[in-house]
Amino acid sequence: xxxxxxxxxxxxxxxxxxxxxxxxxxxxxxxxxxxxxxxxxxxxxxxxxxxxxxxxxxxxxxxxxxxxxxxxxxxxxxxxxxxxxxxxxxxxxxxxxxxxxxxxxxxxxxxxxxxxxxxxxxxxxxxxxxxxxxxxxxxxxxxxxxxxxxxxxxxxxxxxx
Numbered sequence: 632x633x634x635x636x637x638x639x640x641x642x643x644x645x646x647x648x649x650x651x652x653x654x655x656x657x658x659x660x661x662x663x664x665x666x667x668x669x670x671x672x673x674x675x676x677x678x679x680x681x682x683x684x685x686x687x688x689x690x691x692x693x694x695x696x697x698x699x700x701x702x703x704x705x706x707x708x709x710x711x712x713x714x715x716x717x718x719x720x721x722x723x724x725x726x727x728x729x730x731x732x733x734x735x736x737x738x739x740x741x742x743x744x745x746x747x748x749x750x751x752x753x754x755x756x757x758x759x760x761x762x763x764x765x766x767x768x769x770x771x772x773x774x775x776x777x778x779x780x781x782x783x784x785x786x787x788x789x790x791x792x
Contacts, residue, residue, distance in 0.1 A: 634712055636679030637705035638688075643677040645695045645702075653677075659694035660687075701742045706750070 646656050653670040661667025664686060668676075675681050676691075683691070692699045709716040717725075751757065 632705065632710060633679055634703075634710050635682055637710055638683065638702050639677045639679040640706075641702050641704055642673075642691055642695070645697055646673075646677070649695060651695075656694055660690040663690035663693050698742065704742070704746050 642656075646653075651659070653673040657668035657670055657673045660673075672681075676683070688699050688702060691702055695702075703722075705719070705722065708719050710719070710722045711717075
């Protein structure tokens with residue numbers, strides 16, 4: 632996936648989460664760029680059909696109430712730069728690692744953690760486990776309370792299952 636496409640998908644996801652229209656995002660960007668973006672310009676950006684200046688990246692982050700690194704988060708296995716493709720691991724590394732002397736901002740750590748949690752929770756196996764848990768809770772709710780079903784055990788007595 633081209634890096635512009637990855638950024639565009641993040642912009643679209645954040646805009647939709649904030650329940651903003653294309654026009655509203657374009658107008659909000661105008662506060663920071665001196666001129667609003669048209670609905671079509673925002674749409675083109677979300678589709679990855681244009682590159683971004685540093686000022687535009689900052690305007691997107693401000694208008695969407697997020698950080699610039701959050702705009703770079705991607706679900707793709709490879710991110711295509713003009714000269715080479717970069718693995719997802721290397722791509723995430725450039726977002727997170729700024730050298731030994733520069734610690735991560737807590738917000739950026741949280742954003743990355745939330746992104747990872749979202750990916751984990753979207754796995755089909757976890758959906759099945761959640762359904763199993765729900766059934767188990769329903770079954771447990773019909774069983775007698777633990778105080779009625781257990782007898783008092785003396786120390787050293789065995790428990791049978």
